[in-house]
Amino acid sequence: MTYKKFFLVLFTCLLMASFSACSGSHDQVSFVSLYSDEESNSDASWQTSLMPKLNNFELREGNELRLFLSGYVSKVNVYALRGNSQERINCSVELLQDDKAKSADSSNKAKRYEYAVKANADFKVGEKFIIEGSVESGANSVLDFSIPLEGFNSKPAKLLFSELRLGSTKKFGYIRFKVMEGGNLFGLKLLMPANRKAVEYSFPVAEVKKGENIVYHWFIPPDSDVVDELNNAKECGNKSAFADARDFWGRFKKFNPKRSNAILLRSSDGGALQDAVLFLHPKEDDWAKEEIAKAAKLAIKEGFWLLPENLEGSDKSENPDNAIRLNITPTKKIVRKNLYKLKHSPEDWKMLKDK
Numbered sequence: 001m002t003y004k005k006f007f008l009v010l011f012t013c014l015l016m017a018s019f020s021a022c023s024g025s026h027d028q029v030s031f032v033s034l035y036s037d038e039e040s041n042s043d044a045s046w047q048t049s050l051m052p053k054l055n056n057f058e059l060r061e062g063n064e065l066r067l068f069l070s071g072y073v074s075k076v077n078v079y080a081l082r083g084n085s086q087e088r089i090n091c092s093v094e095l096l097q098d099d100k101a102k103s104a105d106s107s108n109k110a111k112r113y114e115y116a117v118k119a120n121a122d123f124k125v126g127e128k129f130i131i132e133g134s135v136e137s138g139a140n141s142v143l144d145f146s147i148p149l150e151g152f153n154s155k156p157a158k159l160l161f162s163e164l165r166l167g168s169t170k171k172f173g174y175i176r177f178k179v180m181e182g183g184n185l186f187g188l189k190l191l192m193p194a195n196r197k198a199v200e201y202s203f204p205v206a207e208v209k210k211g212e213n214i215v216y217h218w219f220i221p222p223d224s225d226v227v228d229e230l231n232n233a234k235e236c237g238n239k240s241a242f243a244d245a246r247d248f249w250g251r252f253k254k255f256n257p258k259r260s261n262a263i264l265l266r267s268s269d270g271g272a273l274q275d276a277v278l279f280l281h282p283k284e285d286d287w288a289k290e291e292i293a294k295a296a297k298l299a300i301k302e303g304f305w306l307l308p309e310n311l312e313g314s315d316k317s318e319n320p321d322n323a324i325r326l327n328i329t330p331t332k333k334i335v336r337k338n339l340y341k342l343k344h345s346p347e348d349w350k351m352l353k354d355k
Contacts, residue, residue, distance in 0.1 A: 052135040052143040063123050063152045065131050066096075069113040071141075078133035080119035090120045091131070123151040126186045126205035150186075156267045157183035157208050160342075161277050165333035165354060166257045172221060172240055173257055173330075177214040177265075178339055183207070187268040190216060193291035194258035198250050202269070206230045206246070213245035219252040259328060260284050262295035264304075276304040277349075279324035279334070287320055296323070306344045326351050 050072040058066040067076075080089040097114035123129050128150055135143040158181035167173025175190070185203035192199055201216060206228070208214065213233075220226055221240045229235040229246040241247040260280045267274055276299035280287070287293040299305040300322075307322050324346045328334060334349045342348055 050137060051141045052137045054135070054143060054145050057147055059149055059152055061152060061154055063119065063129075063149075065117040065147070065149070067113075067115040067117060069115065069135060070111055072137045073113050073135055074138050075136040076115055076133065077136075078117050078131060080121065081130040081132065082121065082123070083128050091133075092118045092120065094118075125151045125153050125184050127151040153184050153186045153268065155183040156188060156271075157181060157185050158267075158274055159188070159214060159265060160275050160339055161263070161265070161336065162213070162339060163333055163335045164263075164277065164279075164328075166259060166328050166330065167218065168256060168330040169254050171330045171354075173218040175216045175218075175263070176242075176245065177216070179208050179210055179212045179214060180339070182209045185214070187271075188274070189266045189269050189271075191264040191266065191295060192257070192261055193295050194261035194289060195255070197252050197255040198257075201248075201250060203248060204228055204230065206248075208246065213242070215242050215245040215247050217247065217249045218257050219250045219254060222253065224253070258288075260288060260292070260323075262287070262292050262299060262323075264295055264299060273299065273302045273304050276302075276344075277324070277334075278305050278320075278322070279326065279328065280320045282325050282327055285320070293320075296320070304344055322346070324349055 052069055052071040052073050054067065055070055056068040058068075060066060069076075076093050078091045078093050080091055081087070082089065094116045095113065096116050097112065117131060117133075119129070119131070128148070130146060130148050132146045133144075135145070137143075157179055159177040160180055161175065162178045163174075163176035165171075165173045184205060184207050186205040188203040190201040190203075192201075198218060217226075217240065221238060223238065226238045226241070226247070226249050227236050228248045229241075233243065233246050236247050238247075262276065262278045264276050265274045266272065276295075278296050278299060287296065296305070300307060305322070322345070324334065326334065326349075328351065331354055332351055333354045334351050336342075336348050337350055338348070
């Protein structure tokens with residue numbers, strides 16, 4: 001007598017955030033199904049421990065996908081799909097790690113595996129594709145998976161914050177960057193944990209050159225005739241666009257950015273930090289949210305915001321006194337004094353009255 005089990009597991013691709021090697025964004029959701037056909041008199045817990053599981057995955061240089069599996073795996077079948085096409089693209093599959101452990105129930109049963117999967121096709125930076133396949137095990141179980149991906153950015157541009165205006169619903173705010181090293185903006189992630197809206201922003205595919213200015217606008221102006229300047233600084237004719245910069249626009253039409261924040265720029269979702277700026281309104285004594293404190297602590301830990309030697313406190317990395325303590329009103333902005341002699345501290349910044 002047999003019984004059948006069917007499990008549907010929901011994965012969010014946000015788990016990619018834990019890997020610094022991922023330089024592409026992904027659709028938010030993929031589904032994995034698990035089917036098994038087993039004898040009823042078998043040891044259920046033992047059989048369950050042998051069922052293959054997809055614990056994680058990671059996209060790397062050259063669009064190589066790493067699969068991290070556990071349980072027992074006897075065979076992996078994988079193929080790729082480009083965009084909306086249903087034509088299957090063959091993939092090479094290489095077993096990189098086979099971590100086995102002996103037990104009383106089973107001799108030489110594997111617990112953890114790492115596979116490298118590479119499609120026999122090239123995908124451009126940001127191009128959508130899907131890796132699908134199945135994992136077979138000796139326990140008569142099959143794990144089917146589908147992972148939506150976007151082409152890996154092997155040369156992310158390197159940016160520095162150069163200017164910030166919080167603005168208001170009437171005087172639009174922005175963050176200006178300077179390109180310090182040319183490359184592609186795709187996947188660069190701006191994190192702004194204090195904001196109720198626009199907590200994060202991911203740049204689209206756009207090649208930029210060293211010395212160019214990049215501007216991220218907090219939100220879309222009411223007239224809404226804006227486009228991201230993917231190719232040059234003349235593509236957007238909106239009056240809020242800057243003539244000397246490549247303009248990119250937030251996805252909200254109206255909100256007030258918080259006057260205290262710890263803003264980070266990453267090379268990718270979960271990737272290495274590129275820069276940080278911490279500012280706290282003079283009338284506030286502490287970070288308003290735990291997420292802001294965590295962002296500030298990370299910036300300090302990674303060396304993108306340094307602490308003065310005389311800063312007091314048992315945990316200096318959580319002390320907000322090291323932030324820029326200025327009242328950045330809608331008519332004012334903060335500007336980095338020198339992009340080539342950085343102290344990564346409030347000393348780098350000054351406040352100016354905006355035009």
